[in-house]
Each structure stands twice: as structure tokens, then as C-alpha cells.
Amino acid sequence: MKGKFKERAGTSTAHRSRTGMMVRALLVVSVLLLYFSGLGQMPIYQRYYITSIPGFTWTGDYFATLRLHYIFAAVLIFAYVFHLVYHWGRDGFFVAGKKVDNYREARNEAGGKGQERFFTLLRLSQVLIHVNILLLIASGIVKVIKNLPAVDLPYALLVMSTALHNLATLLLLVSCAAYFLIRLLQRRNASPVWSDSGVSMK
Numbered sequence: 001m002k003g004k005f006k007e008r009a010g011t012s013t014a015h016r017s018r019t020g021m022m023v024r025a026l027l028v029v030s031v032l033l034l035y036f037s038g039l040g041q042m043p044i045y046q047r048y049y050i051t052s053i054p055g056f057t058w059t060g061d062y063f064a065t066l067r068l069h070y071i072f073a074a075v076l077i078f079a080y081v082f083h084l085v086y087h088w089g090r091d092g093f094f095v096a097g098k099k100v101d102n103y104r105e106a107r108n109e110a111g112g113k114g115q116e117r118f119f120t121l122l123r124l125s126q127v128l129i130h131v132n133i134l135l136l137i138a139s140g141i142v143k144v145i146k147n148l149p150a151v152d153l154p155y156a157l158l159v160m161s162t163a164l165h166n167l168a169t170l171l172l173l174v175s176c177a178a179y180f181l182i183r184l185l186q187r188r189n190a191s192p193v194w195s196d197s198g199v200s201m202k
């Protein structure tokens, strides 16, 4: 590993690289701003007096929040695709600094002191995060097409994309909360301590 981002036990090189961390930061920022701008379209900021806060009057403007939503939707799609391509082939299951080639092996290696269940739960929450991001992108693209002038999509598709967008908005929040909760419990419960891509010894 080049530079000061050395490979640590339990973390992949791609996760620790400057590029990997910058893309993750971009993902987090875009998701947070998509929540903020998406909720602005519900619209709730006027009702809860957010628009009265100095500097936040614009949050009551539907087109301002929509523009923000479009900008960060583009940022999310870019960062997400980059993230997948960047980690593809470089990443894998890292347990105690050792790359293991399949899920069963990784889980068994991590199985000491009842850590096995955390491994499975963490992976499950990560899968849910990915599924919900993909659902948001797919349903979001349908909604963008719907908003184009002179486009008339079937009513059933509009209802489905709106329902999926809203459901995934909720489930992404739940799966992120679950992910951080599991990491917290796992750190509290036992040594060795886990990183999100494996186990490291304290």
C-alpha cells in the first residue's frame, strides 16, 4: 500500500486507500443531501417552520429542493458505480488481515467467541443497504423520466416507482441504523474487534 494509508489487519487495501475513503465520503454526503432534498418535496419544511430559520427560506421552494435532489442523485450514481467498480476484484472477505475466498470460510474464521452471528448480521445489513440504494436509483430514474416534458408513462409504473422510492427511503434508513447498531454491539461484546470488512485484534 502506497503513502500513509497502510493496510491494517482486517481491512482491505481498497477500503483504506485515499480514493476509497473519498468515494465513501461522497456516498455519505450525497445520501444525506438526498434525504434532505427528498423530504423537502413532501413538503414538510414549511409546516415545521424550518423555512423560518434564517438562511433556510429556500427549503420551502419545491424547485430549489428538486434541483438539489437532481444534483445529488447524479453524485450518488457516480460515486456508487465508482465504488462498485473500484472494489470489484480488489476486495473480498478479510478476516484478521487474511483474505479468505468464500463466505463460509470467512464466517468460520470469525466464529470465535460468538462473533459468527455478528458477521452474518453485518453482511445482511450491508446487502440491504445495497438493495435499497439500487431501488432508489432505479425508481428515481423512472421519476426523472416522468418529469421530462412530453413524456407520458403508464399510471401503474408511476405508482410503483413512487411506492418503491418511498419504501426504499425508509428501509435505507432502517438498514443503515441496523448496520451501525450491529457494529456497536459487536465492539462492545467481544474481542477480537471487527472492522466492517473483517476482524482485527485489539
Ligand code: HEM
Residues within 6 Å of the ligand: 030, 031, 034, 035, 037, 038, 039, 041, 042, 066, 069, 073, 074, 076, 077, 136, 137, 139, 140, 141, 143, 144, 147, 162, 165, 166, 169, 172
Ligand atoms: C438516498 C437516496 C434517495 C433518497 C433518500 C430519496 C428520497 C426521496 C423522497 C423522500 C422523495 C419525495 C417523495 C416522492 O416524490 O416520492 C423523492 C422524490 C424524488 N426523487 Fe429521490 N431519493 C433518493 C435518490 C434519488 C435518485 C438517485 C434519483 C434519480 C436518479 C431520485 C429522483 C427523485 C425524483 C425525480 C423525485 C420526484 C420529484 C417530483 O416529481 O416531485 N431520487 N426522493
